[in-house]
Structures are given as C-alpha cells and as structure tokens.
Amino acid sequence: MAAWEIAPLDHCGLPLSLSRAGDTIDHLFNGIHYLAAAILLGTGLVLGWVLWRFDHRRNPQRKAAYFHHNTRLEIIWSIIPAFILVFLAFYQMKSWSENKMDRPTVMVNGEAIPQLPLLLVKAKQFGWEFHYPGPDGKLETQDDLYIENLMVVPAGENVVLQLESRDVIHSFCVPELRLKQDIVPGMVQFSWFNARQPAEVDILCTELCGWGHYIMNADLKIVPRPEFDRWIAELTVAQEPKYANRE
Amino acid sequence: MSLRFIILLLSLIVCFSAGCQKTPAPEFRLNAVELLKQERLNLPAGQHFDPSYRLEIGTLLHSLFGTPNEPRFPMFAGDEDPAQDILSLENLGMAAGPVNRDPAGKPNGLYRKHCAQCHGVSGDGRGPTAEFLNPYPRDFRLGKFKFKSTPLRQPPTNQDLRNLLVNGIPGTAMPSFRRLPDAELQALVDYVKYLTIRGQYERYLISELASLDGQPLLDLDLIKVSFAGTAPTEKARAKFADQAFTIVGEGLFEGIVYRWLKLDKKSTPIPPAPAAVAATDVAHLELVNQGRELFYGKGNCLQCHGAVGMGDGQVGNFDDWTNEWIKTSGVDPNQPATYQEFTAAGVLPPRSIRPRNLHVSMFRGGNHPNDLYLRIANGIEGTPMPSSATLTPDEIWAMVAYVRALPFQQAAVTVKPVNTQTISK
Numbered sequence: 001m002a003a004w005e006i007a008p009l010d011h012c013g014l015p016l017s018l019s020r021a022g023d024t025i026d027h028l029f030n031g032i033h034y035l036a037a038a039i040l041l042g043t044g045l046v047l048g049w050v051l052w053r054f055d056h057r058r059n060p061q062r063k064a065a066y067f068h069h070n071t072r073l074e075i076i077w078s079i080i081p082a083f084i085l086v087f088l089a090f091y092q093m094k095s096w097s098e099n100k101m102d103r104p105t106v107m108v109n110g111e112a113i114p115q116l117p118l119l120l121v122k123a124k125q126f127g128w129e130f131h132y133p134g135p136d137g138k139l140e141t142q143d144d145l146y147i148e149n150l151m152v153v154p155a156g157e158n159v160v161l162q163l164e165s166r167d168v169i170h171s172f173c174v175p176e177l178r179l180k181q182d183i184v185p186g187m188v189q190f191s192w193f194n195a196r197q198p199a200e201v202d203i204l205c206t207e208l209c210g211w212g213h214y215i216m217n218a219d220l221k222i223v224p225r226p227e228f229d230r231w232i233a234e235l236t237v238a239q240e241p242k243y244a245n246r247e
Numbered sequence: 248m249s250l251r252f253i254i255l256l257l258s259l260i261v262c263f264s265a266g267c268q269k270t271p272a273p274e275f276r277l278n279a280v281e282l283l284k285q286e287r288l289n290l291p292a293g294q295h296f297d298p299s300y301r302l303e304i305g306t307l308l309h310s311l312f313g314t315p316n317e318p319r320f321p322m323f324a325g326d327e328d329p330a331q332d333i334l335s336l337e338n339l340g341m342a343a344g345p346v347n348r349d350p351a352g353k354p355n356g357l358y359r360k361h362c363a364q365c366h367g368v369s370g371d372g373r374g375p376t377a378e379f380l381n382p383y384p385r386d387f388r389l390g391k392f393k394f395k396s397t398p399l400r401q402p403p404t405n406q407d408l409r410n411l412l413v414n415g416i417p418g419t420a421m422p423s424f425r426r427l428p429d430a431e432l433q434a435l436v437d438y439v440k441y442l443t444i445r446g447q448y449e450r451y452l453i454s455e456l457a458s459l460d461g462q463p464l465l466d467l468d469l470i471k472v473s474f475a476g477t478a479p480t481e482k483a484r485a486k487f488a489d490q491a492f493t494i495v496g497e498g499l500f501e502g503i504v505y506r507w508l509k510l511d512k513k514s515t516p517i518p519p520a521p522a523a524v525a526a527t528d529v530a531h532l533e534l535v536n537q538g539r540e541l542f543y544g545k546g547n548c549l550q551c552h553g554a555v556g557m558g559d560g561q562v563g564n565f566d567d568w569t570n571e572w573i574k575t576s577g578v579d580p581n582q583p584a585t586y587q588e589f590t591a592a593g594v595l596p597p598r599s600i601r602p603r604n605l606h607v608s609m610f611r612g613g614n615h616p617n618d619l620y621l622r623i624a625n626g627i628e629g630t631p632m633p634s635s636a637t638l639t640p641d642e643i644w645a646m647v648a649y650v651r652a653l654p655f656q657q658a659a660v661t662v663k664p665v666n667t668q669t670i671s672k
Contacts, residue, residue, distance in 0.1 A: 127415055127422045136527055142651045143526050146614055148414050148423040211376060215422060241616040241644075244519035 015176050018195045018222070022178035024095045032088065099179075104158035104192055117162035117190065118153065120144075123170035123183045126212030128203060132232060135240075145235045149218040154228040155198045163189040171207035174220055180206060195222045273315045276369045277305060278388060278449050279592035280572055285457035287575050296457070304452050312445045315359075315368050318343045320441060321504075333444075333507045334437035341431070342438035357431055358438045361424065370442030371593070372568070378595050380420045386568050387439060388446020390503070391629040394612035396514040398625050399634055402443075404510040408436045416611045440507065447503045515625055517617050518640045524616055524648045531648065538649025541642055548646075551602040551631060556653055558604035566600045567629035573597055600630055608654035619647045 017023050054062075105112040120139050122129040130151045134143030139162065153159045163172055165185040172191065173180040176199065181191040205216035223231070286295055313319035318339045320330055346356035354360075359368065365384035367374040372386035385392075394411060395403035412432050415423035424432065523534035542548045542556070553559040565573055565580070572578065572589050579585045580597045590596070603610065612618050612627070623643050626634035635643060 124417075125420065129417070135525070140655075141526065142608070142655050148417075149425040211379075212420070212422060217426070219426060239615045241517065241520035241524060241620070243522045243525070 014178075015201075017178060018176045018197065018199055018201070019178070019193050020196065021095070021099050021193060022176070024098075025178040028088075028092050028095060031091075035084070103160060103190055104194075115158060115160045115192070117160045119151070120162045120164065121151070121172060121183075122164050122166055123172065123205065123209075123216075124166035125168065125210050126205075126216040128205075128216070128218040129166075130218075132235070135236060143240075145232070145239055147235065150221070151203060151218060152221045152223060152228060152231050153195070154225045155195050155222045157225065158192060158194050160190055160192045163191055168209050169207050170205050170209050170216070173204045173206040174201060175204070176201045182207060198222050198224060273368045275308065275312075275315060275445070276367070276371060276373075276593070277301060278371070278446070278453060280589060280594055281450050281453045283588060283592045284572050284575050285453055287577070289457045300456055304449065304456065307452065308445065308449055311448070312441070316344050318438075318441060320444075330504065332509070333504065334440050338434040338437035339441055341434040354431065357434055361427075361435065362439075365420065370439070370446060373593055373595070376420075381598070382419055383568075383595055383598070384420070386446075387443040388450060389568060389571065389629070390443050390447040391567060393627050393629055394618075394622075395628070396621055396625075397510060398513070398515055399628055401513055402507050402510060404514055405436060408439060409433070410613075412436065414613065417609050417614075418607075418611050444503055444507065451502060515621060517620050520616060520620075520644050520647075521641065524644055524651075526652070531652075534645050534648045535652045536649075537642075538645035538647070538652075541638070541646050542649055545642070546635065546638065546646060552605055553602070556605035556650075558602045560602055561631075562599060562601055564600050564631045565597060569597045569600075602631075605650055605653045614651075616644075616647050616651065619650055620644065623647065623650075 014026070014029075017026050052058075103114045106115045117139060118132075120131040122131065127149055128151070130147050131139060132145040132147075133139050134141065134145055136143055161172070163181060163183045164187075165183040167185060169185065170183045171180060172183055174193075177193045177195060179191060179193050181189060183189060199222045201220050201222070203218040203220050205213060207213075209216065282296065282301070290296070311319065311321045320334065320336060320339065341353065341355060342358045344356045344359075346354075346360045348354050363374055365374040365376050365380065366372055366387065367377070367384075370387040372384040374384060377384050390402065392403040392407070394416070395401075395407040397403060397407070409432055411421070412424045412427075412435060414425075415421050424435075427435075521530075521534065522528050523530035525531065528534075542552075548556075549560060551558075551560040551564075569580075572594055573580055573586075575589075577585060578589065580599075583590070583596065586594070586597075608614065610619065610622070612622050620643055622632070623635055623638070623646055624640075626632045638646070
C-alpha cells in the first residue's frame, strides 16, 4: 500500500512518455523511487521492531545504556549509501550525456557534425517566440518565419532547438518529453529530443519569471513529416508578401 | 467551559468568518482626467464643475452601457441596427462579469481573467500592474489603436484586434492569447470595442457638458427627484436615458458608432511587392540601397529613428495618450509638482515615447513585410510616426526592404558614410 502510494507503478504520475530518452528517464526515476521506498520500508520496520522488542514493559529488568562511537556501524552506514550513490552516478551517465551533452549528429561529406537547430526558441515575459528558417534555410536572417506560442515539429526525427531568452531566466519544459532546460539571458543553449509519435502537448515555463509566469505556456504539435512541411509552406505563404513580378 | 476555551473558540470563529463579507461589484471609473482637463480649459483656476456634472455623466453612461457585471449596448431603432455589426451582446456577456463558468461550462468574465490586471476594469489602462510596465498598458477610451490595417483616425477592423490578441505585441507586456478558443477571442474583441466606444462616448459627453459653461445639458429634474437621498430606480434611469438619448444620441451615432461600421472595407490595400523584397533575389541589394536613400532623403526617417536607425533621433516626444493631458497649461512633464492633480485623478508619470530601434529585428506591429508596409504607409496612430502621403507603393516597398535588412546589414548592406552635417541640423 505504502509503496504503491509513494511510487505508482505507472510512470510515477507523470504523463505518458513520448520519447526514448523519456523512457530512460522514467526507468531511472522509477528505479530510484523503488529503492527509496524499499529503504524507507526496511528502516521503518527495523525501527518499529526495536521499539516493540526493547519495550520497558517487556524488559523490566534491563536499563538503557548510553554509548557513542561505533566504528563498525558508522562504516556500514557510510559505505552502503556511498555504494548506492556511486552506482546511480554511473548508471545514469549515458542518459545524461545523451540528453544534455551529445547533440545528435548528421553526416556531411562522410563527417559527423552536430545537427543544426530546426528552430530558434526565444523566451520572454510572458510567452514563447518560435523562429523557423525562411526560404533561405538559415536561422537569424531577415526572412525567418516567426510565430508566437505555437511550436510544430516533425515526429520520429531528431529535433534540435536553440534556446535564448529576451529578458530574465526562463525554463523550457515539455513534461511528455521529460525535457527541461533553463534558459539564461545572454547564453545560447541547445536542447534536443526525438518524439516517437504525433501528439499535441503543452510547453511550460518552469522558472518563476515574473507576475505573468502562470500564463507563459505554448502549444507543441508533433506531426508527421509531410504535415510539418505543409505547415511550414503555409506559414511561408502567410508571412511573405504577394510578389508582383515573379514567375 | 474555561475562559481560555471560549477565547479560543471565538478567535477560531473570527478567523473562519474573515473574508466572508461580499466584495462590492466593480464599477466603471469615471474619466476624472478628462474632467480635470476640461475644468482647467473652461473654468478660472481653482474652480471645479458642479458635482451634478459627475452625476449626470455617470447616470447617462450607466443607463446606456450598464455595469462591468451587466454590460449593455445602446440599440437603435429600425431593422438595420448598426450595433449588431459592431459587436454581439452574447459575446459581451461572455467577456463581462466575474470569472466563472455557467452550468453548461461556458466561461464568463474573460476580460477580468485575461485583461483587467493590466488594462483595468474600465479599460483605462490603469490595472494594478500598470505602473510597473513599460510601455504602460493601452487606455482604450481614446479610441486610438496603434497596430491596424486601417488609415489614421479610423478604428481597427475586427481582424486587426484579433491579430493583436493572437500574436501579442512583441517588446511589450502584451502576451499572445493564441491558445484561447476562437469564440473566446471574439468575445474579448467585442468587449474591447464596447469599452472603447463607451470610453469615447464618455469623453465626448464630458467635453460637451464642459462647453456649456456650467449649464446642464439635460433636464436634471428627473434625476434630482430620484436621487433625493436614495439610489435612482430602474424606471427613473430608463426615463432619463430616453430623454438623454434623444438629445445626445445622434451625436453618439454619427460621431462614434458610425466610424466602427464596415471597417473591413476600409483596410489599406497592400499592393503586390517587387520580387526584390525577398532577400534571395538578385536585385535585393539594389532595392535595399534605394530604401536607404529614401530613409535619409524623402522619408526623413532619420529625424526620429536616428542617424543609423538606433531609435536615438528625436526622443523627447510623447504619445497621444500622454499628450491628452500634458498639453494642459501649467503642466511641465519634468516637474511632478505641476501635475500632482492629474496624478491624483489617475494618470501615471509621463514617459517620452521612444522611436523604434530598427536594429533589433523586433517590431511591435509584426516583423512581416506586410506589417511593415502598413506601418510605413499608414503611420502609427497616437504616435509621432506619420503616414507617408508622398511615397509611392514601390518606394514604400523599398523602405520595407531596407528596414528588414538593417539588423543584418553587416553582411547585406554596404555602409555608406552618412553626411553628418545634415544630421546635426
């Protein structure tokens, strides 16, 4: 009962994970939860048993003894948690490097180079700006497409985001992707994910950024590639002027 | 029962019942700034209007437009009621009132949920957060909107107001409300129109009354009778409104409501752009340089936007919302002591309006070529940015190309030395 409440067996009360990285994080999350639950239960049972077994009524003749410094005990309770922590540190290393350090790469002329960002995310008080490359295919040029509070990305592909802040510290969070990245003004950060299926989820700001923090959320639409291409084409048409003398 | 127990019980009762009393329903705030301004304009120094002025204005507005909880909109006789083309009463009901949901799950009080904290319950731009924001939130009551597709002195179209809600205004505290359903957006648009028309009418009334040299505009006997110690009855209000409407209704209709009709036909047409506006076009640089010539020449943009477009040219101007009261005699924006009375009436300390820094690639009315075309062609209502009567559409497109290329000019535009002598003049 207690274990059930501490760690519900199904993804710990979080929404269903939409990416492989999310699955790994769930796996770590659940593992640590169960470990903590087992330790809590075990130490609780031992404590209860001691209270019951060495009760004064049950042992009227025995007197409590005061002592300190038990080297053997101290070594045991230092080594076991240390072992657990070292184990966790190594066990999660791959997940950390995949999610935060090794940006996905693409092969260009037989050479693996870091994948370019699909879009630029600018956080501001209180909303999200999403800048997509325009017809020239480059970000931060004058023909960038720009939309507020709606981000659309293709499913089943590595997506790299470039994150920047216009004012204060914000944090880009998509619970379904188990993705959370603080955005610090003046810094350019990159974040990436690979969503396995189409979905419509929320983007939240998870850093208290001012009075309007509560309204700072946006829609994330994960769509199949053809639909993404169509959406970009529509956005391009909507944001470009009608040209007079163009064939 | 010990004394201590009784005290504990009493204090618990006090704690639990605190906050139980009903907060009074919010009221529209009278435009005290306009009243004060008209007093300064029409009366000898130190004198004030008769208190019956406030009563008259308040009662008339109440009977025509209702309260924040129960908005009304003046309806006109005849089959073709123009009011229907401007807003729907059903939408007003959805946006007004306290934040709530009706039994069917339809939301109420959208304006107070999303807008009132900055724009204020009366739409006067004096919500609780207003003084902490830069720029200040918009005061709708002047009836002026900056970012719209219609020419100067025309109200914005329905679509213009919707676009502002959907996209927000970059560079200001106005966020995007893209996530709201369509019906809720339209309800808010209608409510903004309602507050605007109400505010415009209020200003109109105040100035009409003020110009009568202390003579009341209406026969006040009706309200005097019903106000003898008690609140006016609904019947007295309705009678008063009837009488008032026949006297000033025509002015309302002609002067304010009529301008809000058939606006979609009044949008400035955007002619097709030359292909060179696109950065990928071979002739792009040529067009950008043409725009540059216009920026320093015919367009005279450098006067405000500065020698290199950093927004550091003429920076001492004020917008119309500030000019409204700051032009009153005796007010000096640099000396707070001279405008204390206005601050007490509800204005916030004046701030000069900054011309846009064109190197940031963030434009409040939108970055897209069409948005920029409208800004240059129509100007920006309520600000020193003028409309360009002398520029041809092709010249405007050239300026659009230049303004879009400016933030990226290191690579795109060859920097010619600017004649500093013309700038210093």
